[in-house]
Amino acid sequence: MSFSILDELATRGGEKFTLHERYLNPAMVRMLKTIGFDRHYTTAQGAYLYERNGQRTLDLLSGFGVFALGRNHPTIKRALTDVLGADLPDLIQMDVSPLAGLLAERLLAHVPGQERVFFCNSGTEAVEAAIKLARAATRRPKLVHCEHAFHGLTNGALSLNGDRIFREGFGPLLPDAVSVPWNDLAALEAALRGRDVAAFFVEPIQGKGVNLPAPGYLAEAARLCRAHGTLFVADEIQTGIGRTGRFLATQHDGVEADLVLLAKALSGGYVPVGAVAGKRWIFDKTFDRMDRAVVHGSTFGKNNLAMAAGLAVLSVLEDERMIENAAQRGATLLRRLQGMVERYELLKEVRGRGLMIALEFGPPKSLALRAAWALLEKATKGLFCQMITIPLFTRHRILSQVAGHQMYVIKLLPPLCLSQEDEDWIVSAFDDVIAEAHKVPSSLWDLATTFTSNTLRSSAG
Numbered sequence: 001m002s003f004s005i006l007d008e009l010a011t012r013g014g015e016k017f018t019l020h021e022r023y024l025n026p027a028m029v030r031m032l033k034t035i036g037f038d039r040h041y042t043t044a045q046g047a048y049l050y051e052r053n054g055q056r057t058l059d060l061l062s063g064f065g066v067f068a069l070g071r072n073h074p075t076i077k078r079a080l081t082d083v084l085g086a087d088l089p090d091l092i093q094m095d096v097s098p099l100a101g102l103l104a105e106r107l108l109a110h111v112p113g114q115e116r117v118f119f120c121n122s123g124t125e126a127v128e129a130a131i132k133l134a135r136a137a138t139r140r141p142k143l144v145h146c147e148h149a150f151h152g153l154t155n156g157a158l159s160l161n162g163d164r165i166f167r168e169g170f171g172p173l174l175p176d177a178v179s180v181p182w183n184d185l186a187a188l189e190a191a192l193r194g195r196d197v198a199a200f201f202v203e204p205i206q207g208k209g210v211n212l213p214a215p216g217y218l219a220e221a222a223r224l225c226r227a228h229g230t231l232f233v234a235d236e237i238q239t240g241i242g243r244t245g246r247f248l249a250t251q252h253d254g255v256e257a258d259l260v261l262l263a264k265a266l267s268g269g270y271v272p273v274g275a276v277a278g279k280r281w282i283f284d285k286t287f288d289r290m291d292r293a294v295v296h297g298s299t300f301g302k303n304n305l306a307m308a309a310g311l312a313v314l315s316v317l318e319d320e321r322m323i324e325n326a327a328q329r330g331a332t333l334l335r336r337l338q339g340m341v342e343r344y345e346l347l348k349e350v351r352g353r354g355l356m357i358a359l360e361f362g363p364p365k366s367l368a369l370r371a372a373w374a375l376l377e378k379a380t381k382g383l384f385c386q387m388i389t390i391p392l393f394t395r396h397r398i399l400s401q402v403a404g405h406q407m408y409v410i411k412l413l414p415p416l417c418l419s420q421e422d423e424d425w426i427v428s429a430f431d432d433v434i435a436e437a438h439k440v441p442s443s444l445w446d447l448a449t450t451f452t453s454n455t456l457r458s459s460a461g
Contacts, residue, residue, distance in 0.1 A: 014040065035386065036394050046070035047415045047422055049399070057397045058425055060414045065238045068265035069316050070415040076268035079312035083304050090304045099307035106314050107266075107277060110247045113256040114277040119306070120298040123237035123263035124152025126274035127201070130259050131156045132296055133276065134199035134231045137285040141176040142197040144230075148182060148404075150208050151201055151235055160201050163208060165405045182206060183214045188221055192228040199231040199259070204249035207238045208404035210358030210411055212351055218253040231258040231282070237274075238356070241265035242317055242416055245327030245354030252353065258282060268313045273306040322416040329418050330354040336427045344434050345369070346384075348408075357412040358403055359430070361385060368440040382406040387444055388433055396429035 012019075017038060021029040032038045041057075043050045047070055049057040062068060069076070083099075090097075104117040118129050131143065145151065149162040159174035161167055180187040191197065202221065205212055225232040234257035239249035241262065246252055248260065259282065263274035287293055300306070317323055334357055338350040346369065348362040361384055363373055376383045385402045388410055392398045403411035414422070436444045 013042075016040070035390050037399075044071035046072075046417055047419075055397065057393075057399055058414075058422055060398060060400045060412045060426070062413045062415050063269060065243065065264045065413045066267060067269040068241055068243060068416050069268060069313060069322060070417045071269060073268060073312075073316060075316050075319075076270060076309055076312040079308040080270060080305055083308045088304050091300065091302075093299075097302045097304065097307060099304050099311065100302040103307045103310045103314075106311065107262075107275065110314070111260055111277045113279075114260060115280040116278055116283040118276040118278075118283070118296075119301040120274040120276070121272045121300055121306075122152075122274045123235075123261065124154045124157045124274075125298060125301075126237065126261040126263055126276050127152045127157040127160065127235065128154055129276050129296060129298075130199065130201070130233050130261055130278075133259065133278065133282055133286055134233065137282040138198045138229065138231060140196050140198040140230075142194075143174065143177045144188070144191045144197050144200045145177065145179055146182045146202055146206070147179050148206055148208055148211065149179075149201070149203060149235075150206070151203075163405065182211055183217050185217065185220050185224065189224050189228075192224055192230050195228055197228065197230045199233045200225050201233045201235055203235045204239050204253070204255075205244065205353060205356060207411075209407055209409050210352055210356060210403060212353065213253065216253075218250060218255045222255050222257070225258075233257060233259045233261065235261045237261050237263045238413075241313070242323035242326050243354055243356050243413070245323060245330055247317075247323060249353065266310045266313055267306065268309040268316075271303070271306040271309045273310055274301075275310075317416075320417070325418070326354040326416040329420075329423060330357065333357065333418075333423050333426065336423070337430065340431060340434060344438060346437055347434055352412075355412070355414050355416055355418060359388075359410045359412075361388070361408045361410075364438075369438065372440050372445050380406075382408055384408060385410050387437065387447060388430075390447065391433045391436070391444055392429055396425075396432065398426065398429050 017029050039051060041049045042052045047059055049059050100119060107117060108114055120126055120129055135141065143160060145160040145162060147162040149160060151157045151160040153166065156174055158167060158170060159177040162179055167173060178191060180191050188200065200221065204218060222232040234250050236248050241247065243265065244252065250257060259276055259278040261276055266275060267273045286296060330352065334350060334352050337359060341347050341350060345364045345366065346361050347359060349360045351358050364370055373384065385408055389400050389402060392400055401411055403409035436442050
């Protein structure tokens with residue numbers, strides 16, 4: 001009997017929620033069904049997800065930024081099928097990969113000032129590698145990160161996460177990881193003063209909330225790090241590869257990091273890949289002798305498919321001018337969404353850079369809306385944003401996300417190939433849903449009442 005993956009999907013694909021409920025994560029299935037996101041997508045292309053009936057959904061999640069170039073890009077597909085068809089030797093381990101060498105060379109051309117690359121399988125692996133590289137280079141134990149930061153979910157990376165929700169129940173974590181407030185240079189300088197900090201890990205824009213750096217913050221933070229012998233590590237796992245309208249978000253601030261962490265978009269959405277780009281002297285402190293050539297590594301880190309995907313991604317970025325599109329499209333989308341702030345009291349701020357955008361909501365002033373808001377808050381803090389994302393999806397076919405636990409922020413991470421039609425679609429949909437949120441009663445607040453009742457009943461039980 002021959003195996004066919006397409007036959008498997010054709011005969012069993014409709015069972016996906018049952019299979020996940022039984023064998024993987026039933027809580028995830030319950031959540032999707034509760035909010036009406038339990039759809040059966042069959043194909044995907046560019047910025048869109050398609051169901052069997054041809055219904056099209058605009059994807060503003062991009063797999064948490066993985067599909068920055070859109071889904072199923074033909075150039076990346078061709079690179080992968082070429083590699084598979086060539087029957088190349090792979091992961092020999094006692095050898096080096098030509099594709100890894102080529103990707104390192106082309107990646108470094110986009111990251112001025114960096115000289116070496118380490119490849120791994122994910123963003124969190126890149127963080128773990130950077131922790132080891134920084135400690136080996138400085139011979140110091142401590143690590144500093146920002147409050148509300150997100151750097152990954154493995155043990156070391158988790159120690160650098162600024163939100164308690166991710167850390168609770170998984171301790172003890174690294175004892176020498178300390179946090180400082182975001183945008184607080186005085187607190188950072190105080191943390192560095194003991195000259196025992198190996199590295200300061202920072203997202204150029206915080207992913208949880210899309211929090212932008214204050215003018216001059218990143219440049220001064222880098223200067224403070226160098227003054228105290230601490231490495232400045234830029235976590236560009238979500239912001240890098242063109243997301244903000246430059247190849248790296250730190251380039252907006254003229255900042256050169258000691259280590260740069262990349263992943264997500266570098267994969268093209270096909271094969272997991274992470275990378276640490278950095279100074280030669282830092283790498284040489286770890287890989288300093290022949291007997292230490294393999295003192296840190298990752299079994300699948302330089303596999304041919306991942307390296308080919310990365311090379312294809314860099315080619316598409318240039319050929320299709322996607323970074324320029326992210327800058328231009330992001331600027332107009334941001335401006336149009338910001339224009340709604342004056343018209344809607346629930347919408348407090350729209351901020352972002354390139355195609356990384358946040359809409360932040362907050363308590364209203366008018367009496368009827370205040371009463372409805374208070375009811376939601378009694379059930380679950382931050383529930384209001386779900387009252388926006390759900391009708392965006394069910395009525396306007398836009399897939400989006402709340403930016404973090406108990407946050408009043410909706411985060412947009414559309415693919416960099418976003419079109420004018422897509423931009424108009426987004427603006428029209430948000431305008432419609434936010435306008436309805438200002439009407440009491442309305443179908444949106446009826447939905448909110450149902451969720452609130454279910455939440456309170458669940459808490460009481």
